Amino acid sequence: MQGKATFKAASIQFNPKLNRRNANIKRLKEYVTAAAQDGAKLIVTPEMATTGYHYLDRSAIAPYVDTIPGLTTAQFEGIAREYQTHIVIGMAEVDAETGLYYNSAALVGPDGYIGKYRKIHQWVVENYWSCWGDIGSPVFETEIGNIAMIICQDATYLESARLAAVNGADILCFPTNSSGASISMLQHWAEMNGLYVVSANRTNQEEAFQMVGASAIWSPYGEKLAEAPFCSDANGDTPVRIEGEIQPSCYDNEAKARMLERRMDAYKELMLFLGPWDYVKNTVSRTIKAAAIQYEPQIGNKEANLHTIQHLIEDEVPEDVNLIVLPELSVIGPVPTTKKQDIDPYAETDDGATIQEMKRLAKAKEAHIVFGFAEKEAPHYYNTAILISPAGEVISKHRKIHLNDDDDKWASPGDTIAVTPVNGFGRIGVMIGYDATFPEVAAVLAVKRADMICIPASWSGEYGVELSMNQHIFPKPYPKGTVSTWDAVAKGAQAYTIVANFVGSPHRFKGRSAIYNLDQNYTNDETVIASCDAEEVLVNTFQTMKTDWWLDQEKLILTRRTSYYTPLVTMVPPFL
Template structure:
């Protein structure tokens, strides 16, 4: 079955069966229930992000004003408009009583008002609002989708921020994807983006566009390039640009391509002094021809059988987790490999480690690129690769064991591992005494790997005295957020990524530089940063430079929270042989958001589609 057809079937199945144990009733999703034969838009069309700032407690005035703004965007040619989270009421409510006068059903009076203009202009709008469920009298932070055919569907926020939990219930609809004339549209809201799973649920159902209403101070909008790229879908985000009850929202509403490229962005306002209370509308073109893309095709190579831990929530008193922060001084080595020449590569590696240790006596972790001694074997056939393979008693293991013991450092290094009659793209963790502390076999193979390597069958973590708990991903593993998610559930304090990256996945980060209190370095890479932020684990990446394959360097450290000034990412050059030395302290138990907070706030009941094979 072709990938597109398969994704379409999956999307249809999701409209008929339960998600996380909750059924999508026909009465709630009339457009899906009728499955209309709509004329699909094949030509590029204009999308509008409406940076709208509602007045707290003024629902009717807000709805009237948002209708005017939306109609103006429609008149200017927008076929899709996205408005912010809670755009009909304002955001902050202390409890159920305070928000009670302003909630509405979905569908209801509010959606009916937008149906009229959507039909008039043959266009669509997604907007956030507080919803009341008549049957249960529960309130939800929701968003509605309205189009020419009327009310289409709704989404209830899955991953709520703390302030909403004082009046609202956790979303219970999963992440539905709606067929429209413009393509398949899904919705996430604000804090959802801190958890890769919510956008991924849209991605595996074939979503072409993710509408993203938000009230963000930085974190939510900064994750969007990764969410677009990981799932091969456009993202249209709408934020606010003013301050409400002391909470400042920074604007920066943006539209992102399926490659994670910024197509358009509203101004960013980092302080209340810069508040823009007026509405700002930002436009960009969405091209349906880009709905089918390499990033979306990568979804077909997911390994759901490896992701079962995503469904687990470990209780707060988890006695297996590491509770002791470790001071780490790490070196990410990058060099130009001499392909197939282990001796020459040994010289380069030894020299870089010696220099790093001499200048930093406290150095206790070294990470090397994948297949560290042989160099990448792209273009070789299995017969050529065979003689380079070895088991864990071979030359490579002996060499790195000796280096680890000599320099009293833990080392993560890669090799072509021979096990029985199979070959693996593997990485081994050596402790400072030269012993093997753990080994990992790459689980998500690229096209070159597939010509010679077998895929690994697990995503382990390794507990050590010197480092705490460390997980390993190799190369393309990093492009699958589920892999980092599993390592987070297993409480990895550090993730090491031996890599051979020449641009085959990911790309340079394009978030507005002023959004992060501690600036990202030049050449920062979306995929690697998403591993660190998504798993809340310090992530050390080692990459090659040069060769005919034009490896892009940028060996790096990605951290837990540079946005709010907790820590500082770092990156090496794009083309020089060097050891990037970085320092950090793991766990960060007092930070406002860390791995503990991530694990305890996840809503895995709705993640089940991610682990179904």
């Protein structure tokens, strides 16, 4: 949206009182009006801002629901008209025709009511009175940009923000009542989807449930533009307003451009609903000790790189490690090419000499190894990763699906996202580097019940940002160097994620090989990150099959709303 002026967005961190709709609306209007008077052209309020959140059943909330549009939206329309602004109101909705209730958000603007969103992915409490949203993820064209809304628990599902982006959103408004989990994903979704994200949370306690504040505004590049204080005090009740500048010139960005590269035919299994009767899923928790190996490659020098790998595996990897992940194109690195034939001297079939040596190392170490190479299968070449068993057998192969500029010069894209069951070990999924920037890949791996996801990478910082949300959200802060892209894979798929990357020049590889936990609230397991510049064997031990927390892969699978995900596998974004 070139030529449009920069404008101010505001988030109102507001604490409604349960069962006090009229009083809540009166107070909320005061804060919204103040923001509008100060020039905000977009104002976002929390989830259920007019009623409070905890209701035991339909009868409890019945006196406080309203239609959309209705009396509530009409009161905010006056403010929007007077100050030429846009307002998002979190509220409990009753459908006038059916009498059904929804946890909704309404959007009003200078010309009155614009549209609404009904929460698709619900948390436990609202299930007692609210129907799950039934209108998908609409995007509303306005004079300040295309606006979408999602609510609280929606952010746990990588599909939610992606749907908004694919449907053409520039700004994602996020009303929430969060204790921390949902707001912890907003930076990821902003950067991955190229969206401004404006979130509004609460800071008080309701029915022993503590909302933690930390409302925030994120840029499409994952930059934190504003953040309200974190609050763990049950008495926290002071409204806070934060503001950030939105630049319409940033609506066109690299993440949006990547959407043109989506491989929708490869994502079709994202639409499957494999639950509750899924007979292929793993049901046994396993202890995995994994190693991610990072080193500086000598570009194109197989012998030197293979020697480095041999040394690191034989001398530096502990004897009880049972999974080893190496970087993308492990023994050649990103070789400069101008045409397909340039890769031929470096390419091998999947029974080539280098692969034979990797099989030997796997047997000697009695470990699974994920290894990347340039695969030759005439007339094609592929950027490939293979999984080798401790018996020295190739048991799966992943061909990189999304090719970056270097790959495009020589490689053909793969077309399959696979998960490999390994008896007595677990279910292993693989993606390669740039694949991780497309959240649809992680979604398919989750559907296929990957316990672990291995990512050989060749990353120089061209995507992803270091996480910068308020670390007080978590009992154990993220380690320094945590990268949004990799963390989004682990959380979005609820699968432990092992990333192996290079370090060093001339490509300025960023290192930060890592083993990502499923949720930083798990205090028994932890995310570990390697350095950005040193050769390293990073080791971590974890237990698969978490079932003792608020979210695990099983709960994720059983609560996905596949009927609304169709645009992810069928639609080219309208802005393209």
